[in-house]
Amino acid sequence: MSSPDLSVLVLLGVLSLTALLQVGSLRLQTWQVMTLGALLVLLLGEISPQEALHQLTWTCSSFYSGPFVWGKRLTGADILPGLGAGLFQGRRIRIN
Structure with a gap:
């Protein structure tokens, strides 16, 4: 082996x-x-x-790293947490 x-x-x-x-x-x-x-x-x-x-592969690298960059920017600008709170406010989320 x-x-x-x-x-x-x-x-x-x-x-x-x-x-x-x-x-x-x-x-x-x-x-x-x-x-x-x-x-x-x-x-x-x-x-x-x-x-x-x-x-x-630059195309693949930018495709995979892009969401992380945007997520960090939107979280830093307090846009993403507010958007998430607005979308899921009052809703119960169950994970089975």
């Missing part, structure tokens, strides 16, 4: 840390966990910096 690929182990670590976002007293942000994972894969030599840049 072969040993697991290092990049798969890093991915599992990133997914675990993203789900937790807190390790002991250390509080992490999602971007910090993702950046740490990317740097770790580069430092372990799983992918070269040139290959990483070549494999980067």
